[in-house]
Amino acid sequence: MVHRQPSGEPAMERPNLVLMLMDNLGYGDIGCYGSTQHRTPNLDRLATQSVRLTDYYSCSGVCTPSRASLMTGCYPRRLNLHISDRGHAVLQPVSRKGLHPEEVTIARLLKGAGYATGCVGKWHLGDQPAFLPTRHGFDSFYGAPYSEDMTPGPNRPGWPDLPLMRDETVIEAPIDRDTLTQRYTAEAIRFITANRERPFFLYLPHAMPGSTDTPFASTAFSGRSANGRYGDSIEELDWSAGEVLATLDRLGLSQNTIVVWTSDNGAVYRNPQQGSNAPLRGWGYDTSEGSQRMPCLVRWPGRLPAGVTCDELLTMMDWLPTMAAITGAPLPADRTIDGYDIRDILAARPGAASPYDDRGFFYYFMDQLQAVRSGPWKLYLPLEKKRCRLGGGFTSSPLALYDVRHDLSEDHEVSAQHPEAVQRLLALAEAARADLGDLDREGAGCRSAGWVENPTARRLEP
Known part of the structure; x- marks a missing residue:
């Protein structure tokens, strides 16, 4: 079964899509959602140009399941990516499990509609070649196959140095994590610039603020915030968004580009406190509101209202069916898609309401x-x-x-x-x-994850 929400608007021309996903950033971590601690002028300005979603949800409190849902429009339980091959909550290096090669991702859907597709940043849906972004509809990949905290250690036998990859080749290991936000931003700008003459989908899943106790930031932002390294990383992410948006402006692409800025799950508990999910209750890594209710800004100039708030119940599963409806790309008819076409809700059309109700x-x-x-x-x-x-x-x-x-x-x-x-x-x-x-x-409606019997590590070749 495929969920579709009727819309009064036919399929339009093919707008670009820039989807920026933060890692473990909380509901109350940016100014336009109430933060008085972090300076986020670029995101605050984006909010004045966007629909600001207040009741938008991730499908999990942790990385792998939430990203699986974002890419496929399905609950992680349906994809068998709610648990790792080792019984953990997320996939780890050299995992036998990953996103099944036959799943339809946003990238695969849009590539079939003639889009250039690029993934820049953290993937975390399997580190084996069959599970990498380049096997799931992305023309190119520049980033890490999993989280920035997954580094070798005494209790982590066989884990390689944290790899930076271009497509399917490791080009650096270990990664200089302090420079990741800067380098991902530069690569995102290169992708946009190279594909400015054709429709494109840029997926920019940043590594920060991340899963380590001490987040990473470049020397340009280190020590600048009022909230230590965590605040430094947040303010650098704000800078990154500003650079991407400025590139769209400079190339004359803003009017025909949908921009989505959000997070994969809420800020996690630290002592002393670092991130904020205020005013929501709870922390990342569980099923609380603080863990799964995310900040989300959606901009499409001239098509969506600007500077408004929407409190309809929406989720990260909705982007795949919504982009299919916008572009006219066919959704797979042989499987359940759990998300919905939310064009009418985003456009504030009379009577539009959440199908989740x-x-x-x-x-x-x-x-x-x-x-x-x-x-x-x-x-x-x-x-x-x-x-x-x-x-x-x-x-x-x-x-x-x-x-x-x-x-x-x-x-x-x-x-x-x-x-x-x-x-x-x-x-x-x-x-x-x-x-x-x-x-x-x-569950009667669940599908299989991808699986390889003899996984190998992604290592830098001498």
């Missing part, structure tokens, strides 16, 4: 369904054995209902006042279990 949005922690959202309501499911840590462990969790559209900090539990909402969301959860699965339960 009827069908639900499902929060999974690895293989376990833990919460459901529909309309304003988020229901935390009653669980005797709730997964609670990436490294393993369970706790019990009571049923709880919150109006997360208006009560962003979840201060008021209201299940007793809204029993009809509780019952409706419980029914949606049961339907999801049948389709997508749950702890110790296979």
Whole structure:
């Protein structure tokens, strides 16, 4: 089944798409979402030109599953990328598992429509050749196959030095992580410039602020912020966005380019605190609002309203079906796509509403369904054995209902006042279990991940 939302507008000319994805950046980390600590003038200016989404979700609190959803328009559980080959929450170096070669990504969809496609940055959907971006619809790849914290160590046998790759060849190892944001930005500008005469899709998944305790930033930004290395990395990401946007302006491409700026999951807990998910509750790496509700700015001059806020429930799964609808590229008819065409919602057309209000949005922690959202309501499911840590462990969790559209900090539990909402969301959860699965339960609608029996390390050849 393919989800489509009717639109009053026919397929248009082929706009460029620039999709910028941050790593572990929180809802409250940039000025246009409330930060008073980080200086983000370029993003704040972009917000005045964009639709600012307040209820936009990642499909996971960690990297691999969220990126799988972004690329394919599907829940990670459907793709069997909710868990690694070693039972971890994300893929690690020299993994046997990856995004299945037959999955249709945004890049593959748009490449078929005549687009140039480039991936610059962190991939994290498999480091084996069959799983790399160049095998999933991207003409070119410049970046790292996984997270910046996945470096060799005593408890990491066989892990190579962190590799920087061009297409399928390692060109540097170990990577100078302090320079990554600068180098990814320069490569993104080169890609845009080289393809300015044809439609293009640039996927720019930055490595920062990242997963290490001490984020990385170049000497140009080191020590400049009021929030240590974390703030330095945020302010450098803001600079990067400004450089990309300035390139579009300089080349006369802004009017025909859709720009999406967002994050893969929320800021993680550190002591002392670094990132912020305020005013949301919770931290990255779980199914809280702070973990999965993301800042998201969407700009398309002349086609989408500028400087407005949208509080409809939308997700990262929606970009693939939306770009298919915009370009007229055919969606695969032989598989379920979980996302929706959200053109009408972004354009603020009368009566446009989120399809998730009827069908639900499902929060999974690895293989376990833990919460459901529909309309304003988020229901935390009653669980005797709730997964609670990436490294393993369970706790019990009571049923709880919150109006997360208006009560962003979840201060008021209201299940007793809204029993009809509780019952409706419980029914949606049961339907999801049948389709997508749950702890110790296979879903009828799930597909296989990619798999190789004898994985090899991506190393710099002498």
